[in-house]
Amino acid sequence: MKFSKYVLLAAFGLSASLSFADEMKEVRIATEGTYPPFSYLDKGQLTGFDVDMANAMCERMKIKCTIVSQEWDGMIPGLVAGKYDAIVASMNITDERKKKIDFSNKYYATPARFITVKDGGVTGNSPADLAGKSIGVQVSTTQSNYLEENYKDSEIKQYKTVDDAAMDLANGRIDAVFSDAALLYVWMKTKDGACCDFVGGDVINEKYFGVGKGVGVRQGEAELRDGFSKAIAELRADGTYDKINKKYFPFSIY
Template identity: 50%
Template sequence: MKIKIGTEGAYPPFNNLTADGKLEGFDIDIARALCEEMKAECEFITQDWDGIIPALQAGKFDAIIASMSITEDRKKEVDFTNKYYNTPPGIVAPNDTDIAGVTKEDLAGKSIGAQGSTTHSAYAEQTYTDSDVRLYPTAEEYKLDIINGRLDAVTDDVIVLQEFLESDEGDCCKLVGTITPVEAIHGPGAGIAIRKGEDELREKFNAAIIALRENGKYKEINDKYFSFDAYGD
């Protein structure tokens, strides 16, 4: 069985392209382990985030493994496996910020950057209605703007933000706090997206996720990236 897997390649530490064009990250390692468990030959295809669901629907690949949150809106367009991880969102701001928390009031009057077409941008637009929410095509672009002083804060998955803060350019900023996920917006976690009606493929992925959790392979990959269990409750 051959499976083509779509991913973004611009969302470290989950999926990222190295300088020499190789894919790396938690999503990629999990995808490879799932393929091995399913005895499938897998090929990765990188795709810009904005066009990733249309590309799946058009048959460019068979599954999306790219930290895609399972949401009701997306479920109208694609089917999802069960989650393979669930980590909370967070807010990062410059070190000299006067932002003291993550509430609507804390961020009132501030400019907030987020990657567009994500649960994080949806949450920001619905919650921070007294703020200037600015959307970016990739996480890398909002990072540049906060480094250069063009944003008061950014929001994303806390793991993505921690990775940024630990990088050379991340010494500009600090984590203000984490946001309690709202299931109606954030969903129950990140899942693998497949085309509607491909139940057999979905169930093969689900069985493989369970197997990785049980055979220790998930923990082995998890511990390479995180100091806690990213699977969540």
């Protein structure tokens, strides 16, 4: 795809209508669609924080975008293979991932946390606290990598989605779930999640979780990457970001 012309036009505030009509190829953005409140289906339509941010960034960059759903464990391979042109799916910016793809600046950053059933006997989140316990986590995530390397005395159970793991926790099949704190906070506000609460404090480790979540693009597409970074800064500056944030969370996730 040729990004340079229309990204530069957008960056300098020039009219891109002729270029869009005559030359622009649609920018396809992948999100997961099973990660509420960041991306999920509502009446058959993709919505959520990631989706709203993707649309806002595209509008600011004056590019036409289509958002598609992609299962998490195929997200990076699909981008590299050209199935879509960017990822807006709460993906942590890590050194390991940067070996395969490139990232914009962060558009949000929240810690990882553990949850467990209230009064279920788990009182801390250290490896010793969870030795002999079963912990649910989404497959192919930074949280999964962290558990595999640091909680060797626990049973790590991999799930296709965090919701699947959370429901097994609510039904007494596992002892804890480890995921993004903001996602777990929202789930615990639901009827199913009322069973559970955070245990221990924030888990912050740049080696595993990077510096935040960014827009993923293929390596070598610096203009598209920088266009997303510029759009994020502008949305932060003009208050649009805060409006989207408050739609989903009662606290800042930046």
